[in-house]
Amino acid sequence: MGYCDIKAIEECLAEYHERIAAVIMECLHGAVKYALESIIALPSDLTSDRTSTEIQYSRAVYDLCKKYNILFIADEVRQGAGKTGKFFGYQNLGEDVKPDIVAMGKSMAGGFYPCSYIVGTDEVMSLVGTGEMASTFGNTPLGCAATHATLDLIDEPGYMDRGPFLGAWFQREADKWRKEYTFILDAVSCGTDMCLYIDESNPTVTGRKIAALCNLKGMLVTSFTNRVRMSPPLVLTDEEMTRGMEILKEALDEVTEYDDVPGMMWTGPE
Structure with missing residues (x-):
């Protein structure tokens, strides 16, 4: 199934939605041109349309997940923490977009300490009971301090x-x-x-x-x-x-x- 092929993902979810628990995707990463060339002919000077086309595709996937009651998981490990101009890449899809789960990592701790985070809606995260999800090195004070320092920097005006x-x-x-x-x-x-x-x-x-x-x-x-x-x-x-x-x-x-x-x-x- 080609990336940015809205018709393909629509047909897939329409036929198999009862067997699909979730869709996880990086909502904006800039590889749209070569993905689209496998579907339609594009001009060689395609530039400004890349981002808008990718946003339209990711938004369509999000809407389809809502239509078929499929969890939408935003992968923000690479493009989160302000790299696209917004704190999360999925925020480029519209103010009303609220992923069920967001995965974060890498730059969330400023490269100082390897940290990863999972956040989600109350409806989703409440399904995880006490002791059902754990990490040997989770909640390390050094990682938490690095993340807090990174978030303070990101909050500075103009940083993103x-x-x-x-x-x-x-x-x-x-x-x-x-x-x-x-x-x-x-x-x-x-x-x-x-x-x-x-x-x-x-x-x-x-x-x-x-x-x-x-x-x-x-x-x-x-x-x-x-x-x-x-x-x-x-x-x-x-x-x-x-x-x-x-x-x-x-x-x-x-x-x-x-x-x-x-x-x-x-x-x-x-």
């Missing part, structure tokens, strides 16, 4: 504006690179989640090779087959953002100059 600001910065630069480098298929950003899609038909250019060059130059990025993904924190300074874009540009310039780059080979499962 940083995500869209940095995302727009990346998009401006990356749109120029698309014209300069024929191997860049597309560049997408959703707040501080940023990604370059790479045409790997030329064996001298791969997403992992570009990522390896960035890593050697001092900027850690996530690499996959045919893409290079970055997800910097909101506390990234303008100077750090400038240097990060310089390193990425250097990697794009140099990727065809080397046969092999340390770290470019993936040894894990595909």
